[in-house]
Amino acid sequence: MFPLTFGEAGDNLMIQQVGGSEEVKKHLGDLGFVPGASLRVISSHNGDMIIDLKGTKLAITREMASKVRTDKLNSKF
Template identity: 45%
Template sequence: MPLLSANRGESYTITRIGGSAEVKKHLEDLGFTVGGKVTVISEMAGNLIVNVKETRVAVSRELAMKIMV
């Protein structure tokens, strides 16, 4: 399922990252890698606040749809 559909407060493993090569590189630079853990903290102004690699990151709804957990 896409990260956008994930329950708040639960930890998930990233199974796939979609999108163009540029999008994949950008997400990788933010810490989103296949096999990595991610937790949705909250939603704010249409963006998801997530915890990835001990860091909180805001991702847009569009990017969250490309991250499969």
């Protein structure tokens, strides 16, 4: 398990945990960052990322991405 910030463009990942304060967890959860959800990293620049989550492209800061723990998926979704 590793922080989302370690993901690279093209990586297919599965969310394992979401950390941070209750407010941060709720905000990320409202965006779809929940355990078991799959995402694809579109681009990453200094930890700030653009990802595809449930068919929606989202921009996420390095600070928020560091709260999301992921594992790599073997296949594309």
